[in-house]
Amino acid sequence: MTDAxxxxxxxxxxxxxxxxxxxxxxxxxxxIVQTAVGLIAVVLxxxxxxxxxxxxxxSSGWVQLWGVMLLIMATLYLPxxxxxxxxxxxxxxxxxxxxxxxxxxxxxxxxLRWFALYELVFAVALAWSYRQLLRAELMSRP
Amino acid sequence: xxxxxxxxxxxxxxxxxxxxxxxWAGIIGNVIVGIVSIAYxxxxxxxxxxxxxxxxxxxxxxxxxVMLLAGFYIPAAIDPNAHRFAAVFAVVCRFAxxxxxxxxxxxxxxxxLFDFVFGAPQAICLYLxxxxxxxxxxxxxxxxxxxxxxxxxLAVGAFAWGAFQWLTQPVLPAFASDEEFFKxxxxxxxxxxxxxxxxxxxxxxxxxxxxxxxxxxxxFGLLYERGRNPAIDPPIGFSRAKVGVERMAINCAVxxxxxxxxxxxAEPQFYVGAAANTxxxxxxxxxxxxxxxxxxxxxDQLIPAMAAKVKLSWLDRLTYRFVLIPFVRRRLLEQxxxxxxxxxxxxxxxxxxxPFNPVKFGMLHLADxxxxxxxxxxxxxxxxxxxxxxxxAPLHWDGLNNSVREVVISSALGDGAVAREFNFPxxxxxxxxxxxxxxxxSPHRPDAAAVERGKMVFAANCAECHAPDGKxxxxxxxxxxVGTDINRSHMWTELARDAYNNFREGRDWGFxxxxxxxxxxxxxxxxxxxxxxxxxxxxxxxLRDLLEPPAQxxxxxxxxxxxxxxxxxxxVAPSCDPRQQPAEGFCFDxxxxxxxxxxxxxxxxxxxxEKGDLLAYLLTF
Numbered sequence: 017m018t019d020a021x022x023x024x025x026x027x028x029x030x031x032x033x034x035x036x037x038x039x040x041x042x043x044x045x046x047x048i049v050q051t052a053v054g055l056i057a058v059v060l061x062x063x064x065x066x067x068x069x070x071x072x073x074x075s076s077g078w079v080q081l082w083g084v085m086l087l088i089m090a091t092l093y094l095p096x097x098x099x100x101x102x103x104x105x106x107x108x109x110x111x112x113x114x115x116x117x118x119x120x121x122x123x124x125x126x127x128l129r130w131f132a133l134y135e136l137v138f139a140v141a142l143a144w145s146y147r148q149l150l151r152a153e154l155m156s157r158p
Numbered sequence: 159x160x161x162x163x164x165x166x167x168x169x170x171x172x173x174x175x176x177x178x179x180x181x182w183a184g185i186i187g188n189v190i191v192g193i194v195s196i197a198y199x200x201x202x203x204x205x206x207x208x209x210x211x212x213x214x215x216x217x218x219x220x221x222x223x224v225m226l227l228a229g230f231y232i233p234a235a236i237d238p239n240a241h242r243f244a245a246v247f248a249v250v251c252r253f254a255x256x257x258x259x260x261x262x263x264x265x266x267x268x269x270x271l272f273d274f275v276f277g278a279p280q281a282i283c284l285y286l287x288x289x290x291x292x293x294x295x296x297x298x299x300x301x302x303x304x305x306x307x308x309x310x311x312l313a314v315g316a317f318a319w320g321a322f323q324w325l326t327q328p329v330l331p332a333f334a335s336d337e338e339f340f341k342x343x344x345x346x347x348x349x350x351x352x353x354x355x356x357x358x359x360x361x362x363x364x365x366x367x368x369x370x371x372x373x374x375x376x377x378f379g380l381l382y383e384r385g386r387n388p389a390i391d392p393p394i395g396f397s398r399a400k401v402g403v404e405r406m407a408i409n410c411a412v413x414x415x416x417x418x419x420x421x422x423x424a425e426p427q428f429y430v431g432a433a434a435n436t437x438x439x440x441x442x443x444x445x446x447x448x449x450x451x452x453x454x455x456x457x458d459q460l461i462p463a464m465a466a467k468v469k470l471s472w473l474d475r476l477t478y479r480f481v482l483i484p485f486v487r488r489r490l491l492e493q494x495x496x497x498x499x500x501x502x503x504x505x506x507x508x509x510x511x512x513p514f515n516p517v518k519f520g521m522l523h524l525a526d527x528x529x530x531x532x533x534x535x536x537x538x539x540x541x542x543x544x545x546x547x548x549x550x551a552p553l554h555w556d557g558l559n560n561s562v563r564e565v566v567i568s569s570a571l572g573d574g575a576v577a578r579e580f581n582f583p584x585x586x587x588x589x590x591x592x593x594x595x596x597x598x599x600s601p602h603r604p605d606a607a608a609v610e611r612g613k614m615v616f617a618a619n620c621a622e623c624h625a626p627d628g629k630x631x632x633x634x635x636x637x638x639x640v641g642t643d644i645n646r647s648h649m650w651t652e653l654a655r656d657a658y659n660n661f662r663e664g665r666d667w668g669f670x671x672x673x674x675x676x677x678x679x680x681x682x683x684x685x686x687x688x689x690x691x692x693x694x695x696x697x698x699x700x701l702r703d704l705l706e707p708p709a710q711x712x713x714x715x716x717x718x719x720x721x722x723x724x725x726x727x728x729x730v731a732p733s734c735d736p737r738q739q740p741a742e743g744f745c746f747d748x749x750x751x752x753x754x755x756x757x758x759x760x761x762x763x764x765x766x767x768e769k770g771d772l773l774a775y776l777l778t779f
Contacts, residue, residue: 058258071215077208077266078216084258085223088251092230095243103241109229120222124215 032152036100039145043097043107046138050090053131057083069127089113100146101153107146114139173287174238177280181235181248184276188228191272195221207265207329207400227251238284249284252277260320267324271317278313282306328579329400336591337430341411344397345588346581351574352405353446353490354482355398356470359390360463365449370441371741378445379436379508379718381417383428390467394428395437401579403482408573410566410588412437413511413535416688417720418729420601426720431539431595432688433509435729436718438744440506447494450487457483496520503530504750508718508743510534510696514558514649517572522657530752531649534696540684542593547682548632555694557634557679558650561671562589568658568669577664597685602724604774612775615768619761623680634677641757643695647676686779690728691717697748697755701727701776705769708756711748718743727777 056064061079064070070079089110096106114135121132195202199214199221208217234245252273259270289302328348333339362374371377373388380393392398395412399405416432419425449455457479464470464478499519506512512531518524533555541562544551550560559565566589570580616625623630637644651674658672678694692698699715700723715731719742723730734745748755761772 077262078220080258080262081220081266081269082216082223084255085220085227088227088254089223089230091251091254092227092244092247095233095241095247098243103233103243105233105241106230106244109226109232113226113229116222116226120215120219124219 028152028155032149032155035145035149035152039100039142039149040097042138042141042145043093043100043110046142047090047093047097049134050086054083054086054090057086068130071124071126071128100149104150107142111139111143111146114142173283173290177238177245177283177287178235180276180280180283181231181238181245184248184252184280185228185231185235187272187276188224188231192221192225192228195224206268207324207327208268238287245284249277249281252280265324265327265329267320267327271320271324274313274317274320278309278317282309282313285309326402330397330581331399336587339584339587340409340430340591341394341415342392342397343409343584343587344399344407344581345409345570345573345575345584346579347409347570347574347576348397348399348405348407349401349579350576352399352401352407353486354478355404355406356464356468356474356478357460357483357486358406359467360460361446361449363463363466364454364459365445365452368445368448368452375442378438378442379434380412380442381415381428381434381436395434403477410538410569410573413439414538418688419721420724422721422730429598429685429688431592431597432537432685433535435509435535435688435690436720437535438506438508438718439511440500441508443493443497446490447497450490451494455483455487499526504532504747504752505744506532507746509691510717512649513554513572514654517568517658518651518654521571521663522654522661524653524657527651529649529651530645532752533646533694534691537597537685537689538592539595539597540682541595543596543626543684544632544682547626551632552634552675552679555678556647556650557675557677558655558673559671560673562593564669564671566592567667571667580664598688600687600778601722602687602727602777604777608771608774609778612771612773615761615764615772616775619764619772623760624683626682628680630680631682633680634675635680636677640678641759642678642693643697643752643754643756645752645754646694647678650674683776683779686776687722687727690723691715691731691746692728693755693758695753696746697753698758699726699728699731702769702773704758705761705764705773707759707762711755713749713755714745714747716740716743717746724777727773 053064057079061077061083064083065079093106093110095103096110100107118132118135118139121128121135196218199217203217230244231248233241234248238245255273256270256277259266259268259273286302286306326349328344328346330344330348331342333343362369362377366372369377375393376382376388380395382388382391382393386393392406393412394415395408395410396406397409399407411430413434414432415428415430416435417426417428418432418435419427460483461470461475461478465475470478496519497516499515500506500512503512510532513533515529515531519526536555545562552558552560553562553565559568563585566585570585575581622628623633623635625631637647655672655674659669661667661669686701690700692701692704696717698704698711699717703711703726712731712733714734714736716734717731719730721730722728732740734740736745736747739745747753761769764772
């Protein structure tokens with residue numbers, strides 16, 4: 017292996033590491049937001065329904081149920097956040113889930129349209145970032 | 159490889175294999191439940207008995223999330239060894255869902271049970287598999303099988319408990335109007351005191367010979383509004399709620415709504431909050447226990463009568479035959495025995511009740527002290543106005559409590575509500591409703607000049623105790639002074655007061671306002687035209703009679719009629735002979751203990767003209 021080869025490979029691994037950090041930061045941020053929304057929905061469902069102009073939740077129970085499922089989803093996402101390259105499944109499912117949720121929130125309407133916009137933006141960002149990460153990882157291998 | 163190691167590895171394989179199978183089962187379960195919930199949302203909500211949802215997209219969103227969550231479980235289902243985090247998190251999340259739903263409670267427990275069904279066996283399998291992996295080199299499992307068995311038993315017990323909670327959670331009908339809620343809403347006694355609806359509607363048919371008249375429950379003066387079918391619909395004062403099965407239970411309105419006709423041929427009107435002049439609670443309770451004791455109270459007699467009115471599946475029939483009918487029979491017989499003491503006292507009759515002795519001897523576990531608490535039912539309107547007249551105005555005939563909140567809660571307890579199903583929001587709603595409920599205006603239009611003169615007579619003779627600004631209005635007047643029957647006052651003892659203030663059954667109810675003041679409350683006159691018969695024991699039929707000296711008041715009269723007496727005040731109440739009960743109503747005998755019509759002689763010495771004027775004025779309330 018020449019010095020130039022070593023330099024090239026080393027530089028690619030550094031890029032992969034940078035992409036990994038960027039992806040994990042992005043995913044970490046969305047998981048923190050998701051956890052915060054989930055906790056508020058569980059603890060203060062009526063307040064959240066009013067503050068976020070949620071579409072006529074018939075009872076606090078449904079908002080709480082939504083909140084707890086957001087929390088569970090965030091938990092199940094964690095392995096993907098810890099090892100994004102080796103544990104790919106949660107990341108792929110998570111990105112798909114964000115697109116699906118965005119559509120569902122648009123359908124629900126009212127204040128949830130802001131949630132839809134948020135999910136859509138971060139679904140695209142995560143998809144792009146994850147693709148970059150995987151490409152960098154693959155290219156870093158000899 | 160030793161035999162022990164081989165066994166350990168094969169056990170590991172079995173446990174892991176079952177874990178994967180259970181993971182896949184959970185994933186498929188999530189997807190199926192999600193798809194079915196999205197396609198048949200209202201039906202699934204009804205089946206799960208959870209809150210109705212409008213718009214339906216909320217439960218559909220939840221269903222979609224359930225499916226999305228299933229996607230996260232797939233790595234653990236494919237290879238739990240390679241995806242240990244995913245496997246552990248999958249199980250943890252199932253338990254998180256279970257715990258959360260158990261905390262939220264209500265019918266949402268069903269979602270927790272769903273997670274538990276998969277989470278518990280998955281956890282056990284995962285534990286076994288990893289125990290074997292980490293076992294000692296000789297392959298011994300360090301008792302992990304026993305632990306797993308115990309965990310399995312615990313899981314089955316927890317599931318059974320959750321299922322029981324879910325099945326016995328009340329499904330309460332919603333009422334947009336406070337008045338409808340007051341008339342037909344649940345106060346939290348459905349599970350403990352409710353009778354399964356099919357049995358309840360069949361009892362008047364099976365036990366018709368125990369009814370005073372062939373009118374179903376209307377024979378006890380229970381009130382059916384226009385358009386309601388007495389054969390199958392609940393009367394006013396009964397809630398129909400589902401606690402396992404649909405049940406009928408009384409609420410506040412049974413004693414606090416009256417039916418009145420302005421003339422014998424007039425359409426009946428219903429006045430919420432008024433004393434239920436026609437309702438014979440004791441007769442109703444006796445009917446229930448007598449019917450339960452009857453040879454006809456059997457599945458063979460009841461089930462055909464039930465099936466004639468409601469649709470019963472084969473499972474319903476089996477449940478009623480072998481579980482519910484025997485159980486209800488036993489409970490009604492016990493209830494009859496609990497109220498046997500009342501047979502040794504004068505009958506309550508329609509519009510009357512002994513409200514506190516059942517509480518003393520039942521709820522508070524005090525010994526039968528031979529007291530008689532028979533009282534007229536009371537109107538419960540204008541509670542805010544009462545407090546404007548006098549802060550902490552006394553409530554009940556003898557003012558035994560002065561907190562509306564405590565009276566509402568204790569009344570629900572007296573009606574059979576229990577801590578585990580107590581409905582505090584319902585109590586608050588009733589509290590708010592009654593505080594703002596005005597008494598209906600008098601329909602009587604006496605001579606205006608007489609009314610004006612009567613006003614003066616009232617001011618001179620009655621206002622001190624009955625005018626809103628009277629200095630003794632809404633105070634407790636000593637029995638020695640007012641002179642009315644003493645039994646109701648004697649019934650409420652210091653012992654009972656202390657026992658109720660210290661009542662902690664099921665929870666700390668926070669009672670502190672029960673008290674003992676020997677006397678009766680001087681009530682304001684709002685709604686006076688609907689309050690007859692008069693005095694705390696309902697022993698004087700009309701206002702005109704009340705202005706006569708006790709010796710000249712009717713010794714026996716018919717109670718329970720609903721025609722308003724526009725001339726005398728109160729309800730039409732002809733004289734009767736207690737030895738022969740009338741075809742309609744109940745012959746009330748003032749010579750029986752507790753029924754004395756003595757006392758309250760204010761105004762009895764007025765001239766006939768003054769009495770006429772005073773009566774004219776009183777008829778305007």
